Amino acid sequence: MDRAADLGWAQSDISVIDADLGVSGRFSGLRAGFQQLVAQVCLGEVGAVLGLEVSRLARSSAEFTRLLEFARLTDTLLIDADGIYDLSDFNDRLVLGLKSTMSEAELHILAGRLHGARNAAAMRGELRLPLPVGLVYDDDGQIVIDPDQEVQAAVADVFALFEQHGSALAVVRAFARRRFPRRDTGVWDGRLRWGRLTHGRVTFIQTG
Secondary structure, eight states: OHHHHHTTOOGGGOOOOOTTTTSOTTOGGGOHHHHHHHHHHHTTOOSEEEOSSGGGSOSSHHHHHHHHHHHHHTTOEEEETTEEEETTSHHHHHHHHHHHHHHHHHHHHHHHHHHHHHHHHHHTTOOOOOOOTTEEEOTTSOEEEOOOHHHHHHHHHHHHHHHHHOOHHHHHHHTTTSOEEEEOOGGGTTOEEEEOOOHHHHHHHHHO
16 A cells, blocks of 8 residues: 555555455456456556566466456556556566466466375375364374264264264254364364364265
C-alpha cells in the first residue's frame, strides 16, 4: 500500500487482495483473489497491479499470459520491486514473459525434487503416509493400534455402528453428540485432537 501511495494513488483507491495467502499459485481456479484481480483488470477497473514479484501472481504461464494480455488491452501497469511494467511496451512484455516461464520451471523443479525425495524414502523403507485414525507408527516405524484407550473405543464404535446400519451417514448421525479423535501430521505429528466425525472420515476409516 505504501508503494502505491508513494506513486500517487489515494488511499481510498488502493485495494489489498490477500484471499490467496497460503494457496498454491499453480491452479487459478482455486484462487478467488487471483480470479477477482483478473476480472477487475479485464473490466478496466485497475490502474496498476502491485506485488513483491508480479511474475509469481500465477505459476502457470498460460494464466499469467492471459493477465498480461488483459493488462495490455486496458492500459494497466504491473509494478513490483524490480520496476514498473507497461504492457504496451514489447520489452516489458518480454521481460515479464521470461520471468513467468522461469517461475513455472522453478515450480516443476521443486515438485520433481519432492517426488524424488519421497521415492528415495520409500526405497529405504522410511516413507510414512498418513494413517487412518486408530493406527499409529511406533518408535520402530511399524504400524500398530493406537495405544490410547479412548481412541480405540471410538474407532470400535464406528465399526460396530457401520456393521449395524450399513451406512456411513448413519454412523455420522449416531456420533452427532460425541467427539471423535484425529492424529495430527506434519509439524504437530502425533498430537491427538478431538472434533466432529464427518462422512469423509468414516469412509476413510473403512477403506484406509
